[in-house]
Amino acid sequence: MQDASEHLTTNDRRDFLRRGVSYVAGAAAVGGASIATASGLSTNLPPNEPQWGRQLGTGVVENPYGLPSRHESQVVRRTVPWLTAEAISSISMSPIQDLKGIITPNGLVFERYHAGVPDINPDEHRLMIHGLVDNPLIFTMEDLMRFPSVSEIKFIECPANGGMEWRGPQMEALQFTHGMLSCCEWTGVPLKVLLDAAGIQTEGKWILAEGADGAHMSRSIPIEKILDDTLVVYAQNGEMLRPEQGYPLRLLNPGWEGNTSIKWLRRIEVGDQPWHHREETSKYTDLMEDGRARRFTFVQECNSVITSPCPENPIRRKGFLEVEGLAWTGRGKIKGVDISFDGGVSWQPAQLKGLVLDKALTRFSLMTQWQGEPWLIQSRAYDDSGYVQPTLAQLREQRGVNSIYHKNSIHTWQVAPTGEVKNVQIT
Numbered sequence: 001m002q003d004a005s006e007h008l009t010t011n012d013r014r015d016f017l018r019r020g021v022s023y024v025a026g027a028a029a030v031g032g033a034s035i036a037t038a039s040g041l042s043t044n045l046p047p048n049e050p051q052w053g054r055q056l057g058t059g060v061v062e063n064p065y066g067l068p069s070r071h072e073s074q075v076v077r078r079t080v081p082w083l084t085a086e087a088i089s090s091i092s093m094s095p096i097q098d099l100k101g102i103i104t105p106n107g108l109v110f111e112r113y114h115a116g117v118p119d120i121n122p123d124e125h126r127l128m129i130h131g132l133v134d135n136p137l138i139f140t141m142e143d144l145m146r147f148p149s150v151s152e153i154k155f156i157e158c159p160a161n162g163g164m165e166w167r168g169p170q171m172e173a174l175q176f177t178h179g180m181l182s183c184c185e186w187t188g189v190p191l192k193v194l195l196d197a198a199g200i201q202t203e204g205k206w207i208l209a210e211g212a213d214g215a216h217m218s219r220s221i222p223i224e225k226i227l228d229d230t231l232v233v234y235a236q237n238g239e240m241l242r243p244e245q246g247y248p249l250r251l252l253n254p255g256w257e258g259n260t261s262i263k264w265l266r267r268i269e270v271g272d273q274p275w276h277h278r279e280e281t282s283k284y285t286d287l288m289e290d291g292r293a294r295r296f297t298f299v300q301e302c303n304s305v306i307t308s309p310c311p312e313n314p315i316r317r318k319g320f321l322e323v324e325g326l327a328w329t330g331r332g333k334i335k336g337v338d339i340s341f342d343g344g345v346s347w348q349p350a351q352l353k354g355l356v357l358d359k360a361l362t363r364f365s366l367m368t369q370w371q372g373e374p375w376l377i378q379s380r381a382y383d384d385s386g387y388v389q390p391t392l393a394q395l396r397e398q399r400g401v402n403s404i405y406h407k408n409s410i411h412t413w414q415v416a417p418t419g420e421v422k423n424v425q426i427t
């Protein structure tokens with residue numbers, strides 16, 4: 001016990017020792033600390049041998065496809081019921097407050113459907129490439145999987161992420177303020193390889209990508225993006241795509257609005273201009289104060305948020321504290337993140353942890369001390385293109401409050417002396 005408490009602060013050490021005493025003295029002697037009380041009551045705590053160590057467990061393939069421990073059942077996707085009329089044209093958010101590292105497990109990737117999830121038989125699925133190409137082609141899944149594959153870790157974010165908060169703070173949870181965001185290792189084929197096989201004609205400047213779901217959702221995408229890094233993917237995090245994510249095939253436009261990553265991909269048409277007659281080009285626009293609208297705002301600009309503390313992760317103990325969060329940018333790599341504890345008056349640099357990859361979630365961390373001070377805690381990310389995450393005031397000055405999409409401003413959490421965390425805005 002002496003060794004384990006070596007690096008703890010005085011407060012923590014006192015707690016630690018008190019808990020130690022409770023093992024011997026039982027619940028009655030302890031009072032305050034809830035962990036200590038629980039330990040006095042449970043026969044599963046030291047010095048007792050817990051019950052699971054006194055019997056045999058379950059054997060192999062009890063769960064042929066494994067699931068998380070039943071004690072983690074609160075870590076799930078959630079939706080905001082009033083957002084949309086029906087679940088088949090709605091959105092669910094990833095529990096980013098509970099996730100570790102940068103990869104989103106497949107069962108927790110956020111979902112966005114315009115007409116629900118189709119149940120597609122991969123043997124009957126086809127991808128057609130046509131339009132301004134020399135050889136129109138139809139691929140089976142088997143055809144596509146014969147191409148040399150690439151695997152890349154990329155985030156996907158719906159541009160409506162945070163969109164409920166343009167006019168004021170509204171959601172009392174990180175899952176709802178920032179959870180339209182996930183990051184997976186995707187495996188597939190660069191679209192330019194498939195287009196080369198079809199032979200793009202020189203007038204070919206845009207593509208239309210279309211899904212096989214009931215919505216047949218489609219988007220127009222400029223050819224420069226496709227030549228740069230667009231993928232046609234069939235796998236995520238080591239297994240075939242989940243139905244929710246577009247099984248058996250989806251487009252992936254790294255760093256761009258999630259809606260351009262067409263799921264259940266069935267058709268690519270090459271043309272010389274965007275498909276203005278299709279409703280999607282008018283839908284994904286940003287309404288400005290003067291009544292005009294921005295369109296083709298494809299890039300998900302640099303953004304970040306503190307994931308701990310946050311409303312779901314209040315500060316539970318005084319003493320040392322790791323402030324952690326996620327940063328991402330559709331332009332390239334995260335270069336750095338600064339943290340403010342006083343609502344943006346002063347800043348200190350955080351550390352980037354683990355992998356720092358192009359258009360992937362990037363985790364940051366700052367070790368500090370909390371002794372019950374009220375905080376207005378913020379993170380401000382910047383990327384290798386030189387873009388710095390704006391304040392909410394700067395964003396509103398430029399864009400007004402009528403937008404839904406592309407709200408990437410610096411986010412503020414208010415930490416109370418109790419350690420509770422609230423969603424607030426500084427304007």
Ligand SMILES: Nc1nc2c(c(=O)[nH]1)N[C@H]1C(S)=C(S)[C@@H](COP(=O)(O)O)O[C@H]1N2
Nearest residue numbers: 110111112113114158211217258259262263
């Ligand atoms: N065919 C099709 N593709 C689609 C959609 C859809 O409804 N149908 N939703 C889009 C939107 S708006 C987003 S944000 C992303 C979400 O991807 P995900 O559900 O894998 O998180 O898928 C996009 N691709």
Ligand SMILES: [Mo]
Nearest residue numbers: 158159258259
């Ligand atoms: Mo979206």
